[in-house]
Amino acid sequence: MPGPFTLGEIASRLGGRVAGDAQLLIRQVGSLEHAGPDQITFLSDGRHSAKLAATRAAAIILAPENEKLTARPRIVADKPYAYFAKVSQLFNRAVRQEPGVHPSAVVSKTASLGKGVSIGAGCVVGDGVTIGDDCCLYPRVVIYPNCSLGKRVILHSGVVIGADGFGIAPEEGRWVKIPQIGGVRIGDDVEIGANTTIDRGALDDTVIEEGVKLDNQIQVAHNVRIGAHTAIAACTGIAGSADIGRHCIIGGAAMIHGHIKIADHVKVSAGTLISRSLTKPGTYTGIYPFDEHQAWKRGAVRLRRLAKGKKED
Amino acid sequence: MPGPFTLGEIASRLGGRVAGDAQLLIRQVGSLEHAGPDQITFLSDGRHSAKLAATRAAAIILAPENEKLTARPRIVADKPYAYFAKVSQLFNRAVRQEPGVHPSAVVSKTASLGKGVSIGAGCVVGDGVTIGDDCCLYPRVVIYPNCSLGKRVILHSGVVIGADGFGIAPEEGRWVKIPQIGGVRIGDDVEIGANTTIDRGALDDTVIEEGVKLDNQIQVAHNVRIGAHTAIAACTGIAGSADIGRHCIIGGAAMIHGHIKIADHVKVSAGTLISRSLTKPGTYTGIYPFDEHQAWKRGAVRLRRLAKGKKED
Amino acid sequence: MPGPFTLGEIASRLGGRVAGDAQLLIRQVGSLEHAGPDQITFLSDGRHSAKLAATRAAAIILAPENEKLTARPRIVADKPYAYFAKVSQLFNRAVRQEPGVHPSAVVSKTASLGKGVSIGAGCVVGDGVTIGDDCCLYPRVVIYPNCSLGKRVILHSGVVIGADGFGIAPEEGRWVKIPQIGGVRIGDDVEIGANTTIDRGALDDTVIEEGVKLDNQIQVAHNVRIGAHTAIAACTGIAGSADIGRHCIIGGAAMIHGHIKIADHVKVSAGTLISRSLTKPGTYTGIYPFDEHQAWKRGAVRLRRLAKGKKED
Numbered sequence: 001m002p003g004p005f006t007l008g009e010i011a012s013r014l015g016g017r018v019a020g021d022a023q024l025l026i027r028q029v030g031s032l033e034h035a036g037p038d039q040i041t042f043l044s045d046g047r048h049s050a051k052l053a054a055t056r057a058a059a060i061i062l063a064p065e066n067e068k069l070t071a072r073p074r075i076v077a078d079k080p081y082a083y084f085a086k087v088s089q090l091f092n093r094a095v096r097q098e099p100g101v102h103p104s105a106v107v108s109k110t111a112s113l114g115k116g117v118s119i120g121a122g123c124v125v126g127d128g129v130t131i132g133d134d135c136c137l138y139p140r141v142v143i144y145p146n147c148s149l150g151k152r153v154i155l156h157s158g159v160v161i162g163a164d165g166f167g168i169a170p171e172e173g174r175w176v177k178i179p180q181i182g183g184v185r186i187g188d189d190v191e192i193g194a195n196t197t198i199d200r201g202a203l204d205d206t207v208i209e210e211g212v213k214l215d216n217q218i219q220v221a222h223n224v225r226i227g228a229h230t231a232i233a234a235c236t237g238i239a240g241s242a243d244i245g246r247h248c249i250i251g252g253a254a255m256i257h258g259h260i261k262i263a264d265h266v267k268v269s270a271g272t273l274i275s276r277s278l279t280k281p282g283t284y285t286g287i288y289p290f291d292e293h294q295a296w297k298r299g300a301v302r303l304r305r306l307a308k309g310k311k312e313d
Numbered sequence: 314m315p316g317p318f319t320l321g322e323i324a325s326r327l328g329g330r331v332a333g334d335a336q337l338l339i340r341q342v343g344s345l346e347h348a349g350p351d352q353i354t355f356l357s358d359g360r361h362s363a364k365l366a367a368t369r370a371a372a373i374i375l376a377p378e379n380e381k382l383t384a385r386p387r388i389v390a391d392k393p394y395a396y397f398a399k400v401s402q403l404f405n406r407a408v409r410q411e412p413g414v415h416p417s418a419v420v421s422k423t424a425s426l427g428k429g430v431s432i433g434a435g436c437v438v439g440d441g442v443t444i445g446d447d448c449c450l451y452p453r454v455v456i457y458p459n460c461s462l463g464k465r466v467i468l469h470s471g472v473v474i475g476a477d478g479f480g481i482a483p484e485e486g487r488w489v490k491i492p493q494i495g496g497v498r499i500g501d502d503v504e505i506g507a508n509t510t511i512d513r514g515a516l517d518d519t520v521i522e523e524g525v526k527l528d529n530q531i532q533v534a535h536n537v538r539i540g541a542h543t544a545i546a547a548c549t550g551i552a553g554s555a556d557i558g559r560h561c562i563i564g565g566a567a568m569i570h571g572h573i574k575i576a577d578h579v580k581v582s583a584g585t586l587i588s589r590s591l592t593k594p595g596t597y598t599g600i601y602p603f604d605e606h607q608a609w610k611r612g613a614v615r616l617r618r619l620a621k622g623k624k625e626d
Numbered sequence: 627m628p629g630p631f632t633l634g635e636i637a638s639r640l641g642g643r644v645a646g647d648a649q650l651l652i653r654q655v656g657s658l659e660h661a662g663p664d665q666i667t668f669l670s671d672g673r674h675s676a677k678l679a680a681t682r683a684a685a686i687i688l689a690p691e692n693e694k695l696t697a698r699p700r701i702v703a704d705k706p707y708a709y710f711a712k713v714s715q716l717f718n719r720a721v722r723q724e725p726g727v728h729p730s731a732v733v734s735k736t737a738s739l740g741k742g743v744s745i746g747a748g749c750v751v752g753d754g755v756t757i758g759d760d761c762c763l764y765p766r767v768v769i770y771p772n773c774s775l776g777k778r779v780i781l782h783s784g785v786v787i788g789a790d791g792f793g794i795a796p797e798e799g800r801w802v803k804i805p806q807i808g809g810v811r812i813g814d815d816v817e818i819g820a821n822t823t824i825d826r827g828a829l830d831d832t833v834i835e836e837g838v839k840l841d842n843q844i845q846v847a848h849n850v851r852i853g854a855h856t857a858i859a860a861c862t863g864i865a866g867s868a869d870i871g872r873h874c875i876i877g878g879a880a881m882i883h884g885h886i887k888i889a890d891h892v893k894v895s896a897g898t899l900i901s902r903s904l905t906k907p908g909t910y911t912g913i914y915p916f917d918e919h920q921a922w923k924r925g926a927v928r929l930r931r932l933a934k935g936k937k938e939d
Contacts, residue, residue, distance in 0.1 A: 341807075342807070342829065343829055344828075344829040344830055346830070347829070347830050348829075392795070392796075392797060394795040395795040395796065395797035395802050397795070397804070398793075398794075398795040398797075398802040398803065398804040399802060401804055401805045401807070402802075402803070402804075402805060404805075405805035405807050406805065407803045407805045409771065415732070417730070417732055433750070434732040434750045435732065435748055435750055435766070435768075451768070451770070451789065452732070452750040452768045453748070453750060453766060453768050467790075469786070469789040469790065470750075470768040470770070470786045470789055471768065471784060471786050471821070471823070504790075504803065506789065506790075506792060506823075506825075507786040507789035507823040507825070508784065508786060508821055508823050508843075524800055524801065526792070526794050526801050528792040528845075528847075529786075529789065529792070529823045529825065529845050529847075530821075530823060530843065530845045530863075542799055542800055542801065544794060544801060546792060546865070547792065547845040547847065547863050547865075548845050548861075548863040548881075560799060565845075565863050565865055565881065566863045566881045566899075583865070583881060583883065583899065583901075584881050584899040600899055600901070600912075601899075601912050601913065601914040602901075602912055603898050603899065603900060603901070603910050603911060603912025604910070604911065604912065605908055605909070605910060605911075606895065606908070606909040606910060606911045609910075609911040609912060609913075610911070613913075613915050616929065617915060617925070619928065619929065619932060620924075620925030620926070620928050620929050621921075621925060621928075622928060
């Protein structure tokens with residue numbers, strides 16, 4: 001574990017301004033509620049001032065407009081959350097698995113591995129796969145043949161890259177399988193959460209551009225493109241050939257229809273189904289509000305009558 | 314396989330009252346529809362009396378108010394379903410995997426295993442993991458470093474415990490990764506279904522209390538707490554720092570927003586998105602009712618007009 | 627890689643009518659946008675005529691009514707998409723993994739494997755499992771004991787067959803586990819996508835009939851039956867004892883309640899929750915339409931007032 005660092009050393013590495021004792025020694029980061037007396041925490045929002053008053057943390061990272069909310073030693077930074085992320089990286093490695101191929105991993109002789117790659121226990125890497133420098137595959141990742149990863153890609157356990165897309169054609173009451181001959185191309189600095197699946201393309205490739213962050217249990221169907229620096233929360237499903245822009249933020253358990261195009265800088269709320277293309281940036285939502293069960297039931301009946309054009313009784 | 318047992322032996326072990334031949338020998342449990350002549354079944358609900366009349370089962374477990382619905386040998390018990398569960402445990406082991414570590418499993422030398430632990434083929438157990446007595450990890454479970462399981466925990470295949478939470482901070486159009494330095498703490502008697510994922514905490518731990526039952530393909534984000542004896546059905550997603558009470562029942566494919574608090578004894582219906590804290594016990598629902606497609610489409614258009622405040626035409 | 631074939635050879639194997647140079651040599655299939663000059667593509671829909679005009683493909687498969695949309699060599703077929711699927715199978719193997727059991731797979735001595743079976747790296751096959759001829763298990767599939775696969779079944783990575791169903795009975799604030807003693811029976815020609823889970827039955831079996839196609843990350847609970855030739859898109863959850871008919875098509879992220887029956891030839895739209903039995907064929911939908919966030923919020927408030935029977939203000 002690196003460190004310790006004084007507040008002054010932190011600010012000289014990462015910027016920001018120290019208020020209070022710059023010689024204060026910090027050993028780790030912590031939460032407002034549980035940080036100990038040699039730890040630094042952060043305040044993302046002035047509304048947490050009660051927690052701030054009660055914290056035992058040695059020092060706090062906060063925004064200029066909140067500087068006066070505490071008299072403790074602090075670092076004033078414009079974006080306290082991003083600043084805190086970098087402080088945490090000073091004290092902790094973001095990737096904890098050592099470079100090297102675990103002896104229980106099965107890596108094809110025709111796969112190409114960059115420098116500093118880490119492949120965990122039980123991983124399977126298929127023929128013709130390319131893995132860039134400093135990638136980390138946690139245990140039990142599978143990469144099917146002929147897919148590629150850029151540099152510094154992190155794949156968490158249970159990720160499956162390059163399984164067949166759901167390509168079937170109906171014929172006389174049966175389904176004919178369409179061989180999925182495209183691949184998957186993943187750019188630099190992508191991170192993919194546990195048990196997420198990204199299917200190979202039917203003819204052309206499925207593409208995840210640089211800097212994309214995918215949470216757990218996301219399904220990315222064949223021939224999807226996800227634009228650079230887009231972040232998608234857990235349990236989201238993206239249907240075939242959807243084209244998602246750059247710098248989008250998609251909430252958890254969202255659903256994106258196939259063959260639609262989403263502009264750059266779009267936000268989709270959690271639980272929302274997007275059924276047509278979105279050409280303008282903005283936030284889009286489609287959630288049916290919950291209620292206490294009996295109230296929901298009465299309301300649903302009444303709305304159903306209205307939806308059918310009946311007058312209220 | 315244990316057994317056989319007579320009806321009288323069953324009742325002397327588990328309670329309840331025998332009506333009819335107490336010497337009747339039972340070899341196994343079965344369903345109302347398919348139980349054979351040496352099997353015992355149960356009636357959960359008087360409305361299934363037609364199936365009861367047709368059953369070939371040797372004996373039936375039922376509630377006092379349904380005792381007269383059949384003349385077959387029977388055990389009368391207040392909670393026939395829970396009673397049946399325990400009868401089935403008499404005849405069948407709930408966990409079928411033998412104790413011991415499969416030679417293909419990869420278990421860190423710094424992990425601590427209790428007595429009677431069973432670790433299946435292809436499992437990966439990281440550094441500093443603690444596993445309590447009589448836990449069972451079915452094949453291909455992954456536990457990242459520094460997580461802990463209580464006693465008698467059952468993890469089904471594909472479960473991933475302790476992968477990084479989705480902690481990223483925006484900065485100038487890119488995402489900065491926040492090292493996830495918390496762990497996962499799982500209490501006694503927890504069971505977790507296939508391919509469910511539970512992320513490690515960002516700073517503090519993610520906590521699953523004793524007796525919690527999670528179905529398959531559930532996503533539990535970082536710093537969630539799930540209170541004791543809560544049961545959650547498949548495909549549910551729980552966002553970061555949600556705090557779920559004890560004795561809750563959450564239906565399948567539900568979605569729980571982050572940073573909210575749900576009281577003890579809350580029930581959430583399947584497919585419902587909970588977007589704010591729930592302070593009172595009760596059942597909560599938010600489902601948009603389905604309809605035949607054309608009727609749905611006409612209704613959706615009409616509701617949209619109403620939602621926009623337009624008069625009906 | 628098989629081939630090349632002339633247009634005439636393709637038509638003599640698969641039917642259809644050649645228009646243009648029957649001696650034209652084809653080496654591979656491709657998409658309208660990216661096919662090269664020795665590749666054949668297809669036109670599924672006359673609305674793509676702009677892409678058709680720009681294609682560099684050597685030849686096009688299209689329907690009789692679209693034959694005149696291009697002067698390029700072409701094959702005229704009634705169902706261009708199914709025809710294309712079979713042309714692609716001519717040039718590409720649908721299953722790319724060689725027969726045989728990978729040395730890192732763990733297969734019980736009491737499992738029974740048919741001819742030509744392929745079991746990938748890291749798979750685990752339990753006691754008493756039966757696997758029919760020409761099945762393919764991609765890496766890291768788990769099959770629990772006493773489940774059976776028909777012939778030509780394809781299981782993608784991360785699939786879990788036969789984990790315990792979610793069978794728990796409440797008793798005095800705790801949950802009693804019900805041993806899951808049924809199995810899973812899967813018919814011929816079934817394909818199952820990555821990380822999909824199919825639970826074993828509680829007492830009787832869970833049944834997937836012949837020709838069923840399941841996409842990724844689908845959850846099939848205990849005692850479900852899925853009728854022959856039904857196709858289900860990704861992220862769908864099917865609750866316990868649901869009985870789904872033959873030739874159904876279920877969209878992505880749909881949810882099917884337990885203990886209901888769905889007729890043959892039913893279509894369910896993506897994101898729709900089906901909460902009662904469907905006795906007639908047809909398409910069923912229940913999606914709450916999304917909108918720009920502020921418009922959604924205003925509309926949701928207004929609908930909530932209407933649902934509560936209040937007059938508009």
